[in-house]
Amino acid sequence: MDTPPPAGRPRPPIPLVTAVTAAAAVTAAHAPAAGARPVNQPLPFGPGRTGRASHAGRSDLAEVMAEVAHGDKQAFSLLYDALAPLVFGIVIRVVRDRSQSEEVAQEVMIDLWRQAARYRSDAGSVTAWAATIAHRRAVDRVRSAQASADREQAQAAREHQTAFDEVSEQVETRLESEQVRRCMRGLTELQRQAVSLAYYRGLTYREVAEALRTPLPTIKTRMRDGLIRLRDCMGVTT
């Protein structure tokens, strides 16, 4: 388990480390022991905040959500600040093209406003709700582009892209959250690839099977037990 770095600890001279250490400290502060549930924290609604929404006070965000459901624009502004980095982050991961991602992320944020009254706290956290909508939209965008006239070309480009990604940058090494990175490391290679390609690249499990040259039933199973292992490692509850 990660512990907060002692004050004044010398930092190795790797450019990424400053951010990583900060992220680790945040994670550690919220989850002091392995498997412990994140404690509800007041939501730091600040400009320029990135991520951490899932660690923020769930009940707080649910309250904001209730205001939004009544058409409260000010509450929506808070909701935007809390969720836009998560929404934009996952959309750009899947869609990749920046201007298209901005477009999709905007649509998602507007959709959160539109559907606010349909959010039900008993079905999950606001963050999970927003992430589900965002990922769905991003995947829809990618797949409809795929279904268009230049389907084969797009597919070829994407497969090439995927292969390139897998070789040149292990997807998860760029993840911000230390906890997620640690839990990802706990997966088998095949589990990690199956989950990453599906979630961060928006591939269907058939496409994942093809990309990894692995039988379909195996991918189905690895995706499932990989996600179960992640769930347990992160102490996810609904």
Place this chain on the structure above:
Amino acid sequence: MKQDHSDLHTLAAAYALNALDPAERQAFGDHLPQCQACREEVAEFEATAARLADAAAQNPPPMMKQHVMAAVDGVRQLPPRVPGTTQPAGAGRALRRRAVPLALAASVVAAASFAGLAAWQNRQSEQFQERALQAERRLDDVSAVLAAPDARTAHGRAGNGALTTVVASERQNRAVFTAAGLPAPAAGMTYQLWLDHDGTMSPAGFIHRDGTVLLDGNTADAGAVGLTLEPAGGSPRPTTAPLLLMALPT
């Protein structure tokens, strides 16, 4: 069939990761309402996926917020789903949606017969008769909205605790507003209704006590209904904080 279902159960992860083909997604989605365990599993997997999304968070361009905030001004919010409508049948939902307008319609019919009685009793007085006719016309207008085949209902609660219902017909571009538990306004004040047109509030009539009124004005491009306390006689635009701003049902 059994085989089918046990096969479907294993799809919860791929479903939560949006990794199913459209046909499988549909099949699993249809299966969900009957499978409590699947719903729980999907919820947990979606929460897990949200952590993956959170780990990838990055700040969007600052301009995006302005675009979104400007855009939502013109976006009507959807009404909540009626709780407990996990059953797939559309019929149940339609019935439930109709139930409120019909109940309201019944009370309106009762009120209309009182109006008729009033007209009869006050036959001698032209003034009263005129008033009774006006009341009757208003009731006809209200009934027309409530009985519209495309009537949609939304519920809200005002800042002062009153329970409110809006029934709107898109085809008629009209809406009625009902309040229950409305406290008496302070002396010299009155409850005024508003229609929100892209952030601009236009007066939509008054409601003096519990009951149902037809909103003045065309609801075609209105996004929400507002309620404020205004000095008696009303105001051209709201002068106090809204007690209620609820999206028009779509």
